[in-house]
Amino acid sequence: MIHAILKDKPTKLFVFFSAFFVANALIAESIGTKLFSLEKLLGLPPANFTMFGHSGLTFTLTCGVLLWPLEFVMTDIINEYYGPKAVRRISLTAVALISYAFLMYFLAIGMPPADFWITGSVKDGVPNMQDAFNSVFGQGMRIIIGSLVAFFVSQLVDVYVFHKIKQRTGEKYVWLRATGSTIVSQLVDSYIVLFIAFLGKYPWQQLLAIGVMNYIYKFLMALILTPVIYFVEARIEKYVGHDAAKSMKLAAMGKEGS
Template sequence: MITNILKDKPTKLFVIFSCFFVANALIAECIGGKIFSLEKLLGLPVHTFTIFGQSGLSFNLTCGVLLWPLEFVMTDIVNEYYGPKAVRRISYTAVALISYAFLMFYFAIGVPPADFWIGGGVADGIPNMQDAFAGIFGQGMRIIVGSLVAFLVSQIVDVTVFHQIKKRTGEKHIWLRATGSTVISQLVDSYIVLFIAFSGKFTWQQILAIGVVNYIYKFTMAIVLTPVIYVAEKRIENYFGKETTAKMKAAAMGVSNE
């Protein structure tokens, strides 16, 4: 039976997408504790600006944003060929496994460390390995909860907007449903995580300003990655064949194509 399943091209591709989607989301959460300068990454001078009365702002972003755009590209592709139920299934799976991973991180932090290991990194400039380990893996619970809620809600918004646009445009204007759904869902994502994680710690003006900075990056990446959708769709159509592709797209929209 497993041989037949693995020979089925749509099933095989869905398994690959699901694994990569979950792994990508987990990695993004794990590296999200590091903040980087986008200007420095691109070799540009750092300029500060003011939004909503908040001065000194620049494009300092969490490393998680390096991977999240790929999640929304995959969401659109899965949505196109497998439908909203498939997107929700892999999204719920990702949230469940990320939650499990962070539970294990906190368990690992609480395990009593060996004495020789605590100071084992002194030669490398790490005076206390336990503190370093806890600092990397022990992100604040509000940030974790905010990130997971934002991810789940934004996925649902992305799926809904994607299908509403496709119902009105049919197979035309791939860029519109892919980019349109992403830019709307990313706006939701940007502010949900900030409000949950930093309400009471930051002022409303700070949250709004930081959200704008994050959204500018996400909006730009949604535009930049739009050609990837076209390349992926072309390769998938060649892989499935036109007949299977047509049936899958029709089924994804809840339309019989018999």
């Protein structure tokens, strides 16, 4: 049985995509506590936009956004070759495993630290390792819930928009269904996480403004990463063969044997 699975190229691809998808999502969630300045990264002056009554807005983003665009690229590729049921199953698996990871983080935070470990990195500029550990891994519960809900809902939206576009365009315009579905789902993702995590803590106008700044970045990344879809599809077709790739796409659309 296992030898048959290992010899089946579409199955091996699915296992790889699933593993990468879950790992990428977990890493994105874990590094999301750090904020960085996109302008500083690119050597540009601060944007200083004014929106919804809030001025001085810049592209201050979480490190998680470095990986989330790849997640939506993976969603489109899996959707293209394995269909919406596969995407929903992988998304649920990712949510379950991310929830498990955060539970383990909180359990680790609650473990009584060894005395020598707490002060063991003072010479490296870390006066209290327990506080540092708590700060890195102890994200607020509302942020965690908001992020998980945003991730799962945006995945469902991505799948829906992707297939609606594909039903109308067929095999043509890969860029349209890939970019279009990502642009819509990223908008949903941006605002769900902000409003669940921070509504009541910050004015809703400020959250709208921050969401716009985040979405501008995600919109541009969706456009920039569009060629990646074509590259990966070409590699898949070369790996499994033209006929197998075509059969996978038809099955993903529920047209197997047609």
